[in-house]
Amino acid sequence: MKCKVCEREAENEYCELHEKAHRNILREYGVWKKAxxxxxxxxxxxxxxxxxxxxxxxxxxxxxxxETK
Ligand SMILES: [Zn+2]
Structure with missing residues (x-):
């Protein structure tokens, strides 16, 4: 499986670095949503x-x- 962003080999949707960034984005969104x-x-x-x-x-x-409508 390849990373959705950079085409590097990945275990899931994203490679390690993009997965880390993805998790940060999700966490930050939780904060924004509250505010x-x-x-x-x-x-x-x-x-x-x-x-x-x-x-x-x-x-x-x-x-x-x-990919978001
Ligand atoms: Zn990547």
Missing amino acids: SDVSWKQYLIEVAKNPHTGVWAKEVAESLIS
Whole structure:
């Protein structure tokens, strides 16, 4: 199985580095949801365009945006 983002070999959907970033994104979303009514996609867009987002997280966010309606 290949990572959805970088095509590296992965055990699950993402390789180790992107999986780590993915988990951070999910955890952060829990925090955001409590503070505001942001939708999942809106949140991902914010993550992707935030200059402080790391490159791994940004790639995961962009991949999730493209698969989220
Ligand atoms: Zn990857």
